[in-house]
Amino acid sequence: MGRSPCCDENGLKKGPWTPEEDQKLIHYIKKHGHGSWRALPKLAGLNRCGKSCRLRWTNYLRPDIKRGKFSLEEEETILSLHAILGNKWSAIASHLPGRTDNEIKNFWNTHLKKKLIQMGFDPMTHRPRTDFFSTLPQLIALANLRELILDGRLQAEAVQTMANGAAAAAADLEAMNMLGSQMMPSSFPPTMPCAVLDNHPPPANQENRECYSMAGFGQEEPPHPLLLPPPPTEVSVVNHGDDRIISSYNIWPELLLDNQFMAEFA
DNA sequence: AACATGCCCAACCGCTATAAT
């Protein structure tokens, strides 16, 4: 295998294109077509490598490029296609007339990815982030602890001992959060963990989630993530003694309400 | 006003697939 990088040649310009260079490139391609990109720069009077010319043309100068903000429809299309195709930017771009793969990739990395993360979705799988599962038993234990305390079934000393344990568990959870867990600490005011969940809708339709990542073209339309399950619910773990928040987390409410799911982790 | 920080996006880099020899 041997292909020397096309830009290794000395003296070839790199970096931003000037309007004069753009004009030369446009003029040449309109008159002759691009032909061999390797040969084009010399023929067009440009001190650039062919690859640089090709990128400039396909990503910026092509007459059919659509510029400006992405519409809601385009955003939904990108999200749906990404759920199916992954980071196949050129494939996604082929479904968005006038948009380049580079533009879509940038839009994804700067907007859509963040939006999904903020909503608690894994941007690659488009599903609720699953690293939450590994810490669920601890959360359940903390919630049960709270209920026992409120029911008055625990003695004062035991409460203190267990509260210390809960604080340690919470610290572990927080450490995991720092590593990218979906359970993000927040400064939510003091709250009862289970009471928070009572205000939330029933579990989301699991089929919707399945079809979101599995659906193919021409089949059932994948739902827009914004229409998918409610965002994580903020849950605070509170020290019974002084109502001090040990830690707060954003978690998926429907998971805590799903008996079958809970049974698996109990 | 000056500096720091974060965001955006055009452009580059390095790789793979494919065509040509």
Place this chain on the structure above:
DNA sequence: TATTATAGCGGTTGGGCATGT
């Protein structure tokens, strides 16, 4: 079949700009 040339793709970078302190 092996080697080389080219096009195309996805990941990453860095400079300009906006915003915050």
